[in-house]
Amino acid sequence: xxxxxxxxxxxxxxxxxxxxxxxxxxxxxxxxxxxxxxxxxxxxxxxxxxxxxxxxxxxxxxxxxxxxxxxxxxxxxxxxxxxxxxxxxxxxxxxxxxxxxxxxxxxxxxxxxxxxxxxxxxxxxxxxxxxxxxxxxxxxxxxxxxxxxxxxxxxxxxxxxxxxxxxxxxxxxxxxxxxxxxxxxxxxxxxxxxxxxxxxxxxxxxxxxxxxxxxxxxxxxxxxxxxxxxxxxxxxxxxxxxxxxxxxxxxxxxxxxxxxxxxxxxxxxxxxxxxxxxxxxxxxxxxxxxxxxxxxxxxxxxxxxxxxxxxxxxxxx
Numbered sequence: 001x002x003x004x005x006x007x008x009x010x011x012x013x014x015x016x017x018x019x020x021x022x023x024x025x026x027x028x029x030x031x032x033x034x035x036x037x038x039x040x041x042x043x044x045x046x047x048x049x050x051x052x053x054x055x056x057x058x059x060x061x062x063x064x065x066x067x068x069x070x071x072x073x074x075x076x077x078x079x080x081x082x083x084x085x086x087x088x089x090x091x092x093x094x095x096x097x098x099x100x101x102x103x104x105x106x107x108x109x110x111x112x113x114x115x116x117x118x119x120x121x122x123x124x125x126x127x128x129x130x131x132x133x134x135x136x137x138x139x140x141x142x143x144x145x146x147x148x149x150x151x152x153x154x155x156x157x158x159x160x161x162x163x164x165x166x167x168x169x170x171x172x173x174x175x176x177x178x179x180x181x182x183x184x185x186x187x188x189x190x191x192x193x194x195x196x197x198x199x200x201x202x203x204x205x206x207x208x209x210x211x212x213x214x215x216x217x218x219x220x221x222x223x224x225x226x227x228x229x230x231x232x233x234x235x236x237x238x239x240x241x242x243x244x245x246x247x248x249x250x251x252x253x254x255x256x257x258x259x260x261x262x263x264x265x266x267x268x269x270x271x272x273x274x275x276x277x278x279x280x281x282x283x284x285x286x287x288x289x290x291x292x293x294x295x296x297x298x299x300x301x302x303x304x305x306x307x308x309x310x311x312x313x314x315x316x317x
Contacts, residue, residue, distance in 0.1 A: 004101070121163055176238040189242070237260050239266070247272045291306075
């Protein structure tokens with residue numbers, strides 16, 4: 001049985017991004033963030049279960065590492081790097097670091113305690129694969145078991161990506177999903193009428209999980225999943241490219257995205273923390289895209305850029 005080290009770091013909210021980036025730099029494929037601010041002003045819509053959460057300035061960031069990782073050395077590095085944040089005016093507050101050993105199956109099961117069916121957009125409802133759910137007229141169901149891959153569909157960055165796909169897909173498109181994670185955006189693209197979807201992820205585990213989730217959704221036979229490093233080496237053109245990953249990674253795919261997106265096509269990007277929005281916008285516009293839609297939920301940003309010679313329908317056009 002494979003085991004992992006679960007490492008949870010609790011800091012003040014303003015240090016969240018720096019702390020998250022650090023955990024990724026130390027070898028985690030991603031992080032899970034528990035932040036009470038995610039529930040501020042949130043309405044109980046479409047049957048989504050909204051828990052009562054006591055508001056706090058503290059956030060808990062959880063990352064996972066192989067059982068071979070040197071936790072003593074990692075703790076020392078985390079303490080050293082976070083201590084330096086004060087030099088940049090970031091207040092971490094009391095740094096609380098905890099760890100536990102976790103079996104791979106247990107890690108996947110931990111999601112199930114918090115994961116319920118949720119109506120995400122007007123058309124799309126995400127249903128955990130182990131849940132009995134009665135479909136109503138007009139609902140498009142995405143069945144998921146996120147397992148060890150990022151992407152339950154309920155995080156603001158994924159929700160805004162789904163909203164964006166709903167806006168631009170009309171049927172018959174080719175879509176490229178960069179950093180597919182659980183495959184949720186690829187499955188949604190298929191349900192929204194895309195003809196062909198190419199999904200890529202650098203993580204072999206995510207590729208496996210995405211393939212398993214695609215198999216759960218019988219309408220998703222038009223999705224091809226493979227290991228890939230952003231858009232490097234990709235040659236097929238697309239009407240829509242969607243990428244829900246960290247801002248510091250997004251800026252490295254905009255040139256390749258412009259090369260691959262057809263004229264009048266779209267680049268959807270999400271996972272952008274507020275203070276890195278300008279950086280991502282500049283990278284996309286430098287590549288040649290025009291901003292059509294900018295969405296904000298809490299401190300997260302998502303956007304739809306268009307490759308077009310007619311700028312009358314875009315922001316500033």
